[in-house]
Amino acid sequence: MEGSTDTAASEGRSRLGRRLLTERLSSYWLQGAGYFAIALFAFIVLALLYQSLPLLSEYSLVQVLASSNWNPAENEFGFLPAIVGTIYVTALTMVMGTPIAILAAIYIAEYAEGRTKTLVSSFIDVLAAIPSVIFGLVALIVVVPFVGDYLAPALGSGATGTGIFTVSLVMAIVVTPFMISLAVESLEALPDELRESSLGVGATKWETIRIVLLRAAGPGIFSAVLLGFGRVFGATIVPAMLIGGQTQLPSSPFSTGQTLPTLIVNDFGELMSIPLTQSALIFVGLMLVVIVWLFNFSAMLLRRWLQQRWQY
Amino acid sequence: MDRYAKQRLFGLLARGSAALVVAVMVLVVSVTIFRGGRVLLTDPAIAVTPPGSRYMLEGDGGFLHAVLGSLFIVVPATIASATLAVSTAIYLQSDYSSERFSDVVNMFLNVLWGTPPIVYGVFILTVIIAVGAQTSLFFGIIAIGIFQYPIMTRYTDEALRSAPDTVREATYGLGGTRFETALMTLRAAMPGIIAGIIMGFARGIGDAATVLFTAGRSTRMPAGLFEPSTTLPVLIFDQAMSFNAEVRSHAYAASFVLIVAVLGLIIVSKLLAGRYARFAPGGRNS
Numbered sequence: 001m002e003g004s005t006d007t008a009a010s011e012g013r014s015r016l017g018r019r020l021l022t023e024r025l026s027s028y029w030l031q032g033a034g035y036f037a038i039a040l041f042a043f044i045v046l047a048l049l050y051q052s053l054p055l056l057s058e059y060s061l062v063q064v065l066a067s068s069n070w071n072p073a074e075n076e077f078g079f080l081p082a083i084v085g086t087i088y089v090t091a092l093t094m095v096m097g098t099p100i101a102i103l104a105a106i107y108i109a110e111y112a113e114g115r116t117k118t119l120v121s122s123f124i125d126v127l128a129a130i131p132s133v134i135f136g137l138v139a140l141i142v143v144v145p146f147v148g149d150y151l152a153p154a155l156g157s158g159a160t161g162t163g164i165f166t167v168s169l170v171m172a173i174v175v176t177p178f179m180i181s182l183a184v185e186s187l188e189a190l191p192d193e194l195r196e197s198s199l200g201v202g203a204t205k206w207e208t209i210r211i212v213l214l215r216a217a218g219p220g221i222f223s224a225v226l227l228g229f230g231r232v233f234g235a236t237i238v239p240a241m242l243i244g245g246q247t248q249l250p251s252s253p254f255s256t257g258q259t260l261p262t263l264i265v266n267d268f269g270e271l272m273s274i275p276l277t278q279s280a281l282i283f284v285g286l287m288l289v290v291i292v293w294l295f296n297f298s299a300m301l302l303r304r305w306l307q308q309r310w311q312y
Numbered sequence: 313m314d315r316y317a318k319q320r321l322f323g324l325l326a327r328g329s330a331a332l333v334v335a336v337m338v339l340v341v342s343v344t345i346f347r348g349g350r351v352l353l354t355d356p357a358i359a360v361t362p363p364g365s366r367y368m369l370e371g372d373g374g375f376l377h378a379v380l381g382s383l384f385i386v387v388p389a390t391i392a393s394a395t396l397a398v399s400t401a402i403y404l405q406s407d408y409s410s411e412r413f414s415d416v417v418n419m420f421l422n423v424l425w426g427t428p429p430i431v432y433g434v435f436i437l438t439v440i441i442a443v444g445a446q447t448s449l450f451f452g453i454i455a456i457g458i459f460q461y462p463i464m465t466r467y468t469d470e471a472l473r474s475a476p477d478t479v480r481e482a483t484y485g486l487g488g489t490r491f492e493t494a495l496m497t498l499r500a501a502m503p504g505i506i507a508g509i510i511m512g513f514a515r516g517i518g519d520a521a522t523v524l525f526t527a528g529r530s531t532r533m534p535a536g537l538f539e540p541s542t543t544l545p546v547l548i549f550d551q552a553m554s555f556n557a558e559v560r561s562h563a564y565a566a567s568f569v570l571i572v573a574v575l576g577l578i579i580v581s582k583l584l585a586g587r588y589a590r591f592a593p594g595g596r597n598s
Contacts, residue, residue: 023489027408030494033396034403034413037420037465040458044427044435051438103322103329111326120330127337129511129574131518133545134567137552138343173336180333206319227426234428236521237549261430261521268525278441285434289427296423 045289052283055276064283070247070258072267072277079284081247085164085257088250089239092168093175093232098225101176105183105221106209121184128177136241139170144242152254162244165253170242171232179228186220187213219306226299230292236261260284341571348568351561358565362533375566377533378547384449384534385527385543386517389456393516394509396457397464402494404469407480418469424462429521432459436526449534449541452527459522460512467508471501503584510581514574520545544570 055064059077067078108121147169148161194216198208214221244256247263258266264281313321352359361374404414436455440447479500483493498505520543528540529550544566551563 019489019492023491026491030399030403030408033399034409034417036396036400037417037424037462040461041420041424044431047435047438047442048431051441100329100332103326104333107326107330111323112330120334123334123337126575126578127333127340129514129518129578130340131520131545131570131574133518133520133548133552134344134571135340137548137563137567138340140552141343141347142339173340176333177337204315204319206322207315209322230426234426234430236428236430236524237545241549241552261428264430264434265521265524282434282438285431288431292426292428292431293423296419296426300419 045286048282048286048289052279052286055279055283058276064280068249070263072274072280075274075276077276077280079260079263079287081249082258082260082263082284085243085250086233086259086261088164088253088257089167089171089243089259090229090232092165092253093171094225094229096168097172097176097179097228100172101179101224101228102183102214102221104176105180105187108180108184109187110205110209110213121181124177124180128181132174132235132237133241135170135174136238139166139238139242143170147254155254160244162242163254163256164243164250167239167242167259168253170238171235174235174238175228175231178231179224182224182227183217183221186217186224189220190216215310218310219303222306223299223303226295226302230295233295234261234288234292235259236265240265260288341575344564344567344571347564348566348571351565352568358562359569363531375544375547375562377531378542378544378566379569381449381452381527381530381534381541382517382543382545384541385452385456385523386513389453389460389516390509390513392453393457393460393512394464397461397508397512398468398498398505400461400465401468401472402498405472405494405497407490407493421462421465421469425466429459429519430524433522433525436522440526445538447526447528447540448538449527450537452523452541452543455522455526456516456519459519460516463515464508464512467511468501468505471504471508472497474504475501506584507581510577510584514577517543517577518545518570518574520549524549 055077064077065079065083067076068080069076069078070081104124108117108124112120143166144161146161147163147166151165152161190213194212195208198212199205203211239259240262243258243262246256247258248256250257261284264284267277267281358374359379360376362376363374364372400417403409404417406414409417432455436451436458437447440451445451475497479496480493483496488496523543523546527542527546529546530540530542532540534541548563548566548570551559551566554560554563
């Protein structure tokens with residue numbers, strides 16, 4: 001464009017030219033931004049994979065995953081204790097958290113009305129936004145003494161209070177509001193005709209919820225639970241504060257242990273000195289990414305399958 | 313048990329669960345506020361005093377370095393990440409990309425959203441090792457920015473999708489380009505976008521795992537972009553398990569500051585969303 005402004009026509013042309021230029025330039029930028037998510041994911045996986053190659057060239061995958069000896073100073077890298085600890089924590093958390101999350105979601109979506117409903121759901125929003133390090137701190141003040149002084153002795157265990165059970169209890173508190181808000185969303189998206197027709201044929205309110213609504217909202221609730229699963233699985237700060245940090249196969253729910261993320265946090269100090277340790281801990285990061293990816297993918301497939309099966 | 317008794321029982325269970333969740337929330341917030349408030353009331357200066365030389369051992373001085381570190385890391389990270397997130401979300405709309413492409417990107421965004429923060433920390437750490445740098449404020453910003461990106465993108469994308477189509481049609485009808493149309497849609501979706509950005513900010517300021525290995529865990533005042541620094545959550549994490557009660561009390565005070573900041577942000581986001589609702593055609597809540 002010449003940019004001269006002596007006639008109206010050329011002004012119009014140059015202004016249009018400027019607008020089109022903005023359009024073109026902005027679309028390059030936006031396109032770049034659009035591909036950023038994919039590029040970021042690929043870059044993360046490749047970087048982690050590249051850095052964990054030293055470990056994998058030294059030991060086979062099976063060897064590393066099935067060995068229970070974790071002793072970086074002696075070049076022994078067995079992830080089994082951390083893997084078992086992670087499964088233990090995740091399972092216990094979900095057993096404690098899921099029923100309460102679903103029942104509370106049912107309360108908010110089906111029972112609560114008016115101001116109570118607004119109040120309770122904004123409380124849950126707030127709970128979901130509290131940083132996990134604060135849950136860890138409050139747990140150190142409240143839950144650890146409770147478990148150590150009352151619960152563990154009552155069940156005949158000499159635990160100090162930090163350990164797998166404590167972590168699971170606190171993680172259940174951390175993850176519940178997250179699952180509740182997703183479950184409430186899918187319950188509230190259901191059309192009222194479902195409720196009306198079920199009540200109309202003589203079902204009680206609970207039968208309506210159990211037989212009709214929980215199935216219709218089933219795909220959404222399932223993916224809420226699976227996403228919660230992923231959250232617990234990758235939780236770092238709360239386990240690192242409360243699990244006790246001993247890399248051993250846990251013998252009881254009250255024993256101390258290690259999860260995959262806490263392995264990274266607790267052994268970080270040795271990371272720079274022994275090169276293979278660095279590679280091993282980065283491999284843990286890679287495992288976390290891959291498993292979360294599998295979780296997400298299976299959640300998507302399951303959701304699709306359930307939607308077909310329980311469609312209304 | 314007949315079906316009416318069952319209905320009453322499960323009604324009670326549902327109420328009980330909700331009451332339990334609310335009670336836990338009240339407990340967590342009030343323990344934090346009381347413990348932290350007590351420390352801050354007896355010695356309010358620790359929030360604005362730089363740390364002393366033996367801070368982690370004896371708790372001399374205060375945690376101003378962590379407050380400033382949090383601000384210096386999370387504010388730039390939020391600005392950078394929000395710019396990128398809004399751009400991505402615009403590109404995902406039907407004006408720019410096909411349904412198929414945006415489905416694929418959304419799948420990746422879901423995976424990134426679900427990725428544990430510690431993985432971002434480890435990832436940035438591998439980058440630091442690869443370029444031979446040291447942990448610093450700069451890498452903390454990048455780590456938090458990456459962590460916030462999927463969160464903000466999902467919120468923005470949802471807000472743009474729920475913006476009324478009439479805005480888009482009217483702008484195209486007046487001869488607007490795609491970019492001009494996108495700006496108008498952005499304006500109509502502003503309440504949702506602001507809420508998303510503030511959510512991202514709140515998540516970023518509360519996250520410890522991403523900055524644990526990237527920002528440097530320093531116990532001195534942040535000195536520059538490429539110097540080590542720390543944030544409030546990392547400080548709380550390090551001090552909470554200290555054997556020195558004085559040091560632990562600083563963790564309580566810091567968590568008070570953090571929880572007030574997060575709760576304040578939520579309130580601000582609600583207020584701002586209401587304020588920006590006037591740009592949204594069709595009423596306050598659309």
